[in-house]
Amino acid sequence: MKIAVVAPSCPIDPTAADKARERAAAMGAELFVHDQCFASDGHFAGPDEQRLAALRDVMADETIHAVWMARGGYGSNRIAERAVEDLPSAARQKLYMGYSDAGFLLAALCKSGCQAVHGPMVQDGVRDDGEAALERALAWMVRRHPAALEPGLREGKPAMAFNLTVLSHLLGTALEPDFTGVDLMVEEVAEHDYRIDRAMFHVTGQASVRKVARLRRGRMSDIPENDRPFGSEPAAIFSDWCRRSGIVDGGSAEIGHDADNRVVPFPL
Amino acid sequence: MKIAVVAPSCPIDPTAADKARERAAAMGAELFVHDQCFASDGHFAGPDEQRLAALRDVMADETIHAVWMARGGYGSNRIAERAVEDLPSAARQKLYMGYSDAGFLLAALCKSGCQAVHGPMVQDGVRDDGEAALERALAWMVRRHPAALEPGLREGKPAMAFNLTVLSHLLGTALEPDFTGVDLMVEEVAEHDYRIDRAMFHVTGQASVRKVARLRRGRMSDIPENDRPFGSEPAAIFSDWCRRSGIVDGGSAEIGHDADNRVVPFPL
Numbered sequence: 001m002k003i004a005v006v007a008p009s010c011p012i013d014p015t016a017a018d019k020a021r022e023r024a025a026a027m028g029a030e031l032f033v034h035d036q037c038f039a040s041d042g043h044f045a046g047p048d049e050q051r052l053a054a055l056r057d058v059m060a061d062e063t064i065h066a067v068w069m070a071r072g073g074y075g076s077n078r079i080a081e082r083a084v085e086d087l088p089s090a091a092r093q094k095l096y097m098g099y100s101d102a103g104f105l106l107a108a109l110c111k112s113g114c115q116a117v118h119g120p121m122v123q124d125g126v127r128d129d130g131e132a133a134l135e136r137a138l139a140w141m142v143r144r145h146p147a148a149l150e151p152g153l154r155e156g157k158p159a160m161a162f163n164l165t166v167l168s169h170l171l172g173t174a175l176e177p178d179f180t181g182v183d184l185m186v187e188e189v190a191e192h193d194y195r196i197d198r199a200m201f202h203v204t205g206q207a208s209v210r211k212v213a214r215l216r217r218g219r220m221s222d223i224p225e226n227d228r229p230f231g232s233e234p235a236a237i238f239s240d241w242c243r244r245s246g247i248v249d250g251g252s253a254e255i256g257h258d259a260d261n262r263v264v265p266f267p268l
Numbered sequence: 269m270k271i272a273v274v275a276p277s278c279p280i281d282p283t284a285a286d287k288a289r290e291r292a293a294a295m296g297a298e299l300f301v302h303d304q305c306f307a308s309d310g311h312f313a314g315p316d317e318q319r320l321a322a323l324r325d326v327m328a329d330e331t332i333h334a335v336w337m338a339r340g341g342y343g344s345n346r347i348a349e350r351a352v353e354d355l356p357s358a359a360r361q362k363l364y365m366g367y368s369d370a371g372f373l374l375a376a377l378c379k380s381g382c383q384a385v386h387g388p389m390v391q392d393g394v395r396d397d398g399e400a401a402l403e404r405a406l407a408w409m410v411r412r413h414p415a416a417l418e419p420g421l422r423e424g425k426p427a428m429a430f431n432l433t434v435l436s437h438l439l440g441t442a443l444e445p446d447f448t449g450v451d452l453m454v455e456e457v458a459e460h461d462y463r464i465d466r467a468m469f470h471v472t473g474q475a476s477v478r479k480v481a482r483l484r485r486g487r488m489s490d491i492p493e494n495d496r497p498f499g500s501e502p503a504a505i506f507s508d509w510c511r512r513s514g515i516v517d518g519g520s521a522e523i524g525h526d527a528d529n530r531v532v533p534f535p536l
Contacts, residue, residue: 042498077466169469174473206441229311
């Protein structure tokens with residue numbers, strides 16, 4: 001079992017890569033960490049062309065069974081549409097794991113018929129209790145261990161999970177997948193309450209999103225102080241927009257920007 | 269000439285209202301500042317129902333010739349769809365001026381056949397050189413003075429102007445107007461470069477936005493420091509997304525979150 005790590009958004013440091021390599025080895029998997037993960041170009045892990053080439057390389061490699069996103073940040077949207085053009089058949093034989101900014105890529109991969117999976121990334125290893133996040137990600141990639149899965153997944157029901165802001169920014173673009181009948185989960189980090197409210201307005205205002213089976217609320221963490229109290233908490237904001245839009249409120253989901261972030265395989 | 273001021277988003281303070289009242293009087297116009305402008309409910313100038321009722325009241329009032337938004341902030345999206353339901357005929361006889369968060373409302377009003385106008389708001393009076401902003405807004409509302417207009421407007425060509433983030437969040441919702449053949453301007457304030465890049469990706473990725481005649485770049489000001497340099501400035505970010513999406517780059521536009529913000533009447 002060989003897992004490739006690439007960074008379609010921002011670079012990681014070698015410490016994070018080393019931790020992930022050790023955990024993978026302990027599970028009997030070989031981790032190939034692409035040099036591109038340590039490249040730097042302004043905000044990004046190298047220019048668009050370099051990030052795209054690294055991703056396309058590992059997608060086309062028949063010896064690689066899974067592609068693991070190194071971390072989020074920002075930037076995978078800039079290469080996601082081209083990443084899934086003229087897919088080699090090897091690209092359809094593997095799974096792709098990530099979350100946060102990598103959601104742009106998961107959407108494009110899902111839409112293209114590849115196995116996209118929301119789950120922890122390599123950089124999560126440096127969080128407090130980050131080993132657990134790495135083990136959960138690897139448990140799914142290497143062994144398809146059901147304990148890694150988000151516990152509210154329903155047998156036979158398709159599910160997707162996104163960062164709320166990322167989801168808001170891919171709607172209407174070439175990356176948007178079909179949400180019909182999907183249990184759609186959203187999580188958020190470091191956004192003000194008013195921004196969560198605005199993104200919920202946008203997401204639940206889409207005809208395409210109103211086709212979901214349910215909308216589920218992941219954790220919304222590290223919310224900055226408003227200049228004055230917003231007047232409503234994320235859980236209430238979430239339920240309010242479900243009610244207004246007629247979308248079924250599926251309650252809380254075990255995903256978020258933290259070490260407890262669970263695995264959600266997208267539909268194939 | 270009677271102009272009503274309401275606050276569909278956040279409240280203003282009496283000083284701002286007094287300044288605007290004085291400037292209006294000097295131009296021979298009467299300013300009716302609705303009490304709702306000073307209401308407060310968490311983030312907002314009163315609960316949704318109160319903000320909506322104040323707006324609907326002045327829209328239906330036949331003695332009022334123009335509705336002037338007090339300020340932006342956040343919240344007009346929460347009432348915009350209901351604001352334009354079953355419009356009384358008096359609502360179609362007047363113009364509506366605002367920008368920033370009020371763009372949600374301008375979009376809904378334009379879509380409903382009302383005269384929406386991007387232009388300075390009452391709260392702009394407390395900016396440095398804010399008197400000039402108030403005079404410009406009033407010069408258009410009271411006298412349709414052409415010097416108030418954005419100088420790049422083209423004779424016979426429809427134009428619209430939005431805050432970039434607001435535009436991004438109304439796409440695909442019931443508020444989205446028809447952009448076909450429009451000279452569309454975007455401005456931004458206090459958003460990181462990476463967020464400007466992400467919003468430009470989203471906006472220019474829409475089939476509906478790709479129908480514009482041109483996209484024009486308003487000022488993008490008060491950009492917070494990135495955690496590391498992004499690697500590209502807003503002007504280059506803007507041109508890059510125009511190029512990628514095949515949208516004509518119409519160059520710079522004289523709009524923004526500042527006292528020099530010019531007037532842009534939306535198509536009727």
